[in-house]
Amino acid sequence: MNAAIYPIKDVTPDVNSPQVQAWISEIDWSKVPNIPVAPQHPEVKHFPLCPPQGQENKAACWWSCAGCVAKTDVVTCPDSNSWGLTYDDGPSPATRSMMQHLSEKQLTATFFIVGSRVLEYPDILRDQVAQGHHLGMHTWSHAGLTTLTNHQIVAEIKWTEKIIRDVTGLTMKYVRPPYGDTDNRVREILRQMGYTTVIWTVGWDTNDWRMLQHQVQEAEVIQNFKNVVERVQSIRSQSGKACGPITLEHDLSEDTIQLSKKLIPLGQAKGLKPMNLAMCLNDNTPYQHGSKLGPGGAKQKSNGGDSTGMARGMAGMEDADFGSDASSKGPSGSGATSEGRWKLCGLKLVMAYAAVGLAAVASAMLSV
Numbered sequence: 001m002n003a004a005i006y007p008i009k010d011v012t013p014d015v016n017s018p019q020v021q022a023w024i025s026e027i028d029w030s031k032v033p034n035i036p037v038a039p040q041h042p043e044v045k046h047f048p049l050c051p052p053q054g055q056e057n058k059a060a061c062w063w064s065c066a067g068c069v070a071k072t073d074v075v076t077c078p079d080s081n082s083w084g085l086t087y088d089d090g091p092s093p094a095t096r097s098m099m100q101h102l103s104e105k106q107l108t109a110t111f112f113i114v115g116s117r118v119l120e121y122p123d124i125l126r127d128q129v130a131q132g133h134h135l136g137m138h139t140w141s142h143a144g145l146t147t148l149t150n151h152q153i154v155a156e157i158k159w160t161e162k163i164i165r166d167v168t169g170l171t172m173k174y175v176r177p178p179y180g181d182t183d184n185r186v187r188e189i190l191r192q193m194g195y196t197t198v199i200w201t202v203g204w205d206t207n208d209w210r211m212l213q214h215q216v217q218e219a220e221v222i223q224n225f226k227n228v229v230e231r232v233q234s235i236r237s238q239s240g241k242a243c244g245p246i247t248l249e250h251d252l253s254e255d256t257i258q259l260s261k262k263l264i265p266l267g268q269a270k271g272l273k274p275m276n277l278a279m280c281l282n283d284n285t286p287y288q289h290g291s292k293l294g295p296g297g298a299k300q301k302s303n304g305g306d307s308t309g310m311a312r313g314m315a316g317m318e319d320a321d322f323g324s325d326a327s328s329k330g331p332s333g334s335g336a337t338s339e340g341r342w343k344l345c346g347l348k349l350v351m352a353y354a355a356v357g358l359a360a361v362a363s364a365m366l367s368v
């Protein structure tokens with residue numbers, strides 16, 4: 001890998017370069033909603049300054065400031081016992097420790113990759129693919145995307161796409177916006193570049209990042225996770241139709257890795273099966289190009305997953321209006337029955353986590 005051809009680390013790449021200009025020209029800008037760029041938070045780097053509560057532009061469907069989930073956002077696994085295991089912000093020196101542990105447990109996860117880190121640890125990425133893990137996009141400099149101009153968003157995504165493709169041969173399909181910071185302007189630009197947005201299940205941010213900032217002790221994080229896991233169990237036993245969670249963790253330090261090693265068995269003890277997002281969403285084509293996962297990848301899931309997984313996996317609070325047109329947006333074969341089932345579990349999940357959700361959304365605003 002020739003590091004000299006890529007942008008400077010941890011800075012939003014130049015939008016005037018010929019390469020970025022070419023990428024910008026591929027977007028149909030008439031389809032991108034005219035939503036203003038969010039101002040930067042004065043104290044939290046890269047994070048937007050949210051308007052006063054209740055004064056957010058509703059049409060923007062701003063997740064990080066208003067908690068709005070669009071129908072196209074992936075926030076859950078469609079099967080109730082599936083647990084989407086995701087690690088953000090790597091690769092880092094601690095990543096191999098997590099990979100080793102997952103390998104021993106015969107598990108695979110989705111790693112949302114920061115492009116700047118690939119410059120430092122390209123070999124880790126290659127080994128992740130070889131070991132059957134699934135890779136997703138987490139931007140070049142980890143900026144809050146609503147705080148960037150349209151052109152800056154393209155630069156952040158496409159340079160990361162390029163470096164990951166150069167290293168692995170794979171073109172990402174799933175993107176997790178840093179801090180979950182997205183709105184309908186960001187979503188449309190990402191969609192046109194071929195990306196599906198993944199947030200996480202409300203209440204299932206493990207808050208491991210707060211440990212890194214010395215805001216909480218590990219014991220508290222573990223207790224919170226136990227409480228949330230208990231709730232999913234009770235919801236499933238009552239309705240039989242709950243969705244599975246997607247958790248947020250970080251492969252940033254040995255501390256977060258050690259924590260994750262403790263959380264995995266807690267979920268497994270309650271019947272949750274940890275897996276990468278391709279498996280959780282029953283997606284056999286989890287990349288735009290370059291395709292398949294290695295050992296332990298999507299095709300090894302044995303629960304009869306079907307091609308409607310993506311349609312059922314997308315949604316959230318907005319889907320509280322049953323009978324919307326979401327089923328028409330899914331791939332062919334997503335019939336009314338499975339769609340209805342999905343919506344039901346999506347709604348229940350949102351309601352069940354409303355209490356913890358508010359706190360989680362608030363804390364996520366400061367997430368690394």
Ligand SMILES: [Zn+2]
Pocket residue numbers: 088089138142178179368
């Ligand atoms: Zn992140």
